[in-house]
Amino acid sequence: GAVVSQHPSWVICKSGTSVKIECRSLDFQATTMFWYRQFPKQSLMLMATSNEGSKATYEQGVEKDKFLINHASLTLSTLTVTSAHPEDSSFYICSASNRGGTEAFFGQGTRLTVV
Amino acid sequence: SQQGEEDPQALSIQEGENATMNCSYKTSINNLQWYRQNSGRGLVHLILIRSNEREKHSGRLRVTLDTSKKSSSLLITASRAADTASYFCATEGTGGFKTIFGAGTRLFVKA
Numbered sequence: 001g002a003v004v005s006q007h008p009s010w011v012i013c014k015s016g017t018s019v020k021i022e023c024r025s026l027d028f029q030a031t032t033m034f035w036y037r038q039f040p041k042q043s044l045m046l047m048a049t050s051n052e053g054s055k056a057t058y059e060q061g062v063e064k065d066k067f068l069i070n071h072a073s074l075t076l077s078t079l080t081v082t083s084a085h086p087e088d089s090s091f092y093i094c095s096a097s098n099r100g101g102t103e104a105f106f107g108q109g110t111r112l113t114v115v
Numbered sequence: 116s117q118q119g120e121e122d123p124q125a126l127s128i129q130e131g132e133n134a135t136m137n138c139s140y141k142t143s144i145n146n147l148q149w150y151r152q153n154s155g156r157g158l159v160h161l162i163l164i165r166s167n168e169r170e171k172h173s174g175r176l177r178v179t180l181d182t183s184k185k186s187s188s189l190l191i192t193a194s195r196a197a198d199t200a201s202y203f204c205a206t207e208g209t210g211g212f213k214t215i216f217g218a219g220t221r222l223f224v225k226a
Contacts, residue, residue: 006157034213036216042219043203043216043217044205044216045216046213046216049213091155093157095214105160106150106157106158106160108157109157111155
């Protein structure tokens with residue numbers, strides 16, 4: 001299957017700082033990428049959908065000014081958690097699909113801990 | 116809620132037994148997928164079943180889909196301790212391309 005690489009796999013940051021997470025499709029062009037958040041022992045909650053070259057579509061309740069998503073190329077989307085707080089500590093996972101594809105491929109996830 | 120429902124929420128069985136997990140969803144779908152997640156790790160894609168399919172097999176996995184009841188089941192036969200993980204169903208709706216996850220079932224297989 002197609003490969004999606006997410007970086008970093010884990011990050012610890014101080015409260016108030018911003019953290020950028022990258023999601024790359026390595027062997028296909030990802031026209032659409034999705035960002036999910038997962039709290040401990042819970043399911044994955046879709047945060048936003050990003051299409052290459054356009055603004056991301058955020059799910060209800062997700063602050064777009066706090067979770068900045070950029071999908072500037074067909075192989076890279078980034079999620080920036082701005083002014084992070086301890087309650088933003090979570091597991092963030094991206095997925096990507098190609099044009100006309102019917103399956104999304106997931107990255108390995110990023111564990112964010114805000115102290 | 117954007118999520119579907121899965122039951123049971125947790126399941127504990129002995130090695131060698133079969134494990135059945137169920138998933139219900141709310142909207143029309145293009146496909147339904149099952150994933151496994153080991154504690155604190157990424158997702159492993161197990162199987163995808165399309166809306167026009169009723170049953171699919173992959174090794175020890177058997178997935179059924181009933182679109183009239185908006186439900187799916189995942190059967191793991193002859194379970195192993197290594198099957199211990201959380202299992203999620205995820206649906207891709209017809210109205211868009213988002214994949215929405217169910218709440219998940221935590222499976223514990225005792226050796």
